[in-house]
Amino acid sequence: MSAPESRSQPGILLLGSQxxxxxxxxxxxxxxxxxxxxGYRVIAAFFYDRDNLYAQWKEEAPxxxxxxxxxxxxxxVSALLQLQAGLRRLYRLLRREKFTAVLAFxxxxxxxxxxLAWLAGVPVRLAGHRGSIQDIPRWMTRLHAWMVNRxxxxxxxxxxxxxxxxxxxxxxILPERVVVIQNGIIPPLGADFSDAERxxxxxxxxxxxxxxxxxxxxxLTEQKGHAYLLRAVPLVMQRFSNIIFLLAGDGxxxxxxxxxxxxxxxxxxxxxxxTRSDVPDLLRTADLFILPSVSEGMPVALLEAMMVGLxxxxxxxxxxxxxVQDGQNGLTVPPADPKALSQAILRLALDAEMRQxxxxxxxxxxENRFTLDAxxxxxxxxxxxxxxxxx
Numbered sequence: 003m004s005a006p007e008s009r010s011q012p013g014i015l016l017l018g019s020q021x022x023x024x025x026x027x028x029x030x031x032x033x034x035x036x037x038x039x040x041g042y043r044v045i046a047a048f049f050y051d052r053d054n055l056y057a058q059w060k061e062e063a064p065x066x067x068x069x070x071x072x073x074x075x076x077x078x079v080s081a082l083l084q085l086q087a088g089l090r091r092l093y094r095l096l097r098r099e100k101f102t103a104v105l106a107f108x109x110x111x112x113x114x115x116x117x118l119a120w121l122a123g124v125p126v127r128l129a130g131h132r133g134s135i136q137d138i139p140r141w142m143t144r145l146h147a148w149m150v151n152r153x154x155x156x157x158x159x160x161x162x163x164x165x166x167x168x169x170x171x172x173x174x175i176l177p178e179r180v181v182v183i184q185n186g187i188i189p190p191l192g193a194d195f196s197d198a199e200r201x202x203x204x205x206x207x208x209x210x211x212x213x214x215x216x217x218x219x220x221x222l223t224e225q226k227g228h229a230y231l232l233r234a235v236p237l238v239m240q241r242f243s244n245i246i247f248l249l250a251g252d253g254x255x256x257x258x259x260x261x262x263x264x265x266x267x268x269x270x271x272x273x274x275x276x277t278r279s280d281v282p283d284l285l286r287t288a289d290l291f292i293l294p295s296v297s298e299g300m301p302v303a304l305l306e307a308m309m310v311g312l313x314x315x316x317x318x319x320x321x322x323x324x325x326v327q328d329g330q331n332g333l334t335v336p337p338a339d340p341k342a343l344s345q346a347i348l349r350l351a352l353d354a355e356m357r358q359x360x361x362x363x364x365x366x367x368x369e370n371r372f373t374l375d376a377x378x379x380x381x382x383x384x385x386x387x388x389x390x391x392x393x
Contacts, residue, residue, distance in 0.1 A: 013043030014385065015101045015119075019110040021051040021059060021069060023251070023277055024221060025302035026107045026132050029185060031063070036378045038065040045099065049073055049088060049114060053277075068095070072114070089118065096122035103385040105159075106130055109138065109146050112155060120154050126385050129155035131180070133165050133299025133320050136225045147174045157384065159183050161300035162321035181384070184324065185300040186377030189369070190310055195286045203287040207248070207273075214245040214351055217288035217312075219281055219303040220295070222253030222274075227294035227317060230340050232259060234294075235268045237344035242351045243271075247292075250275045250284055285310045290350050290357060295319055296337045305372050308332070308364035313357045315346045325372070331363035 014037060018030045030046060037044040045066045048056070050073035060067045072088020074081050096104070096119055103126035104119040106112040112129040119127045129150055135143075150158045151174070158180040160166035166182050169175040195203065201211065209215050220226040228249060235247060249259075249272065256274060263272045278284060285291070291307035293316040300321035307314050308331070316322045317337040326332040333349065335342040350357050 013045065013099060013101055015096070015099070015104045015124075016044065016046045017104060017106045017111045017115045018046070018048045019050075019108045020053075020073075021048045021056045022053040023055070025185075025299075026130075028302055030107050031059070032188060032374055033378055033381070034063070034065050034067075036374055045095075047092070047095070049111065089114065093118045093122060096124060102126060103128065105381065106155075108132065109135055109142065112149065113142065113146055116149060116155050125156075127154070127156045128381075128384060129158045131158055131160045131165055131169055131299070133161065134168070134225070134297040136223060136297075143173050150179050151176050155179075157181060159381075159384070161185050162324050164320040164323065165299050168320065183377060183380045183384075184321075184372060185302055185305060186372050186374040187302060187305045187309060187368075188374050190282050190285075190306075194310070195283075200287055203283060207287070209246055209287075210244075212244055214242075214289045215287060216245060216247045216290050216292055216347065217250065217284055217307075218248070218292045218294065219250045219284070219307075220293075221251050222249070222255040222259060224255065225295060225297050226251075226253075227296045227337065228255065228259050229262060230296075230338050230343060231292060231294040232262050232266060232268065232272065233340035234344035234347065235263075235271055236266055237341060238347050238351070239268065239271060241348055245271065245347075245351055247272045248275055248284065248288070249273070250278045250281060252277045281306070282310070285312060288312060290315065290347075292343075292347070293317060293322070294337075294343060298322065300324070305368055308368040311361040311365040313350055313360040314364055315343065315350065325368070326364075327367075330360075331367045332360055 016030050016034050018027055034044050034046040047068040047070055049070050051069050056069045070088040070091050072085050074084045101124050104124050105128045106115050107130040116127045149155050160169055160180055160182050163182055166180050169180055170177050260274055263269050285307055291312040291314045293301055293304045295317050298319045298321050304316055314332040316326050316334055318334045319337050326334050328334040333346045335346050
């Protein structure tokens with residue numbers, strides 16, 4: 003699909019559930035910027051601002067970014083009225099802008115947005131599937147599948163082959179209604195840290211010079227599996243004590259996880275950093291990266307760690323087997339298995355040559371396959387080819 007000749011041409015709407023720190027949001031913003039840079043008329047919209055980041059994101063974005071203000075805490079009649087007002091805003095936007103395509107990045111965005119896009123006559127309506135959704139009601143999954151199968155969504159896009167297969171086998175999506183487009187990321191800006199910069203960064207974090215630094219990045223929820231990482235730490239410390247674990251991210255489980263760390267007696271070895279804006283610098287500072295998730299789709303944080311050349315340990319969940327080949331460009335372990343996770347951490351902690359080799363292979367494998375250009379060009383093909391599926 004060639005770039006439009008002018009800004010008056012039909013454009014593309016990228017629709018997300020919430021303004022918040024997360025992998026799907028980073029993909030949505032990166033794709034919006036990519037399209038904007040190439041002359042497409044793109045608008046990014048979210049149903050509500052969960053983390054109070056909308057003003058900052060809007061100021062930084064080179065493309066139009068909208069908060070539909072469709073949700074408020076508390077529930078009840080006022081929340082229903084807020085949702086109705088937000089949906090009216092979205093429908094007016096769809097009618098006014100006459101988009102060529104709408105890509106909804108999440109189940110919730112698809113359920114709310116794609117029926118309105120269908121009513122507004124948008125020819126290409128893509129429903130994103132980014133993996134298992136924690137605590138989603140069964141009726142909502144069934145409704146999403148019905149929308150995809152009946153053509154309210156012209157097609158569903160899964161971020162990995164395992165997500166596609168699970169959608170077919172467990173959710174009832176028809177095989178011909180779903181395709182796979184893997185996530186892609188932007189190579190990190192700037193050069194790798196020099197030895198002096200790395201020492202300085204570690205000093206600011208309070209990491210002793212002779213300690214290894216293990217990093218994990220993700221929202222503190224059950225899906226991300228931090229509890230299993232904490233239970234692995236005492237097993238690691240029995241054989242290798244010169245290691246610090248940094249957990250970058252925030253979420254509803256933080257008080258519980260901090261309490262568990264104290265109960266396990268690992269408070270000095272584990273540090274909760276909260277939400278960070280300097281994750282690229284943390285990745286350049288770390289010695290290894292851990293993804294202890296119990297479910298994923300195509301983990302962006304893992305791709306970002308590999309892109310900077312970190313050796314990685316990842317749970318064998320959706321999408322990971324398409325990124326990490328155990329022993330070749332990283333290590334994989336069964337999900338929810340603290341013992342196996344501790345053994346993998348010890349393998350890397352005790353073997354500097356393995357860390358270097360796996361880190362180099364990780365960077366090479368991601369640079370060659372998981373690029374933002376490749377991902378966005380695949381979506382552009384669907385925006386063009388999907389115009390025939392007007393059912």
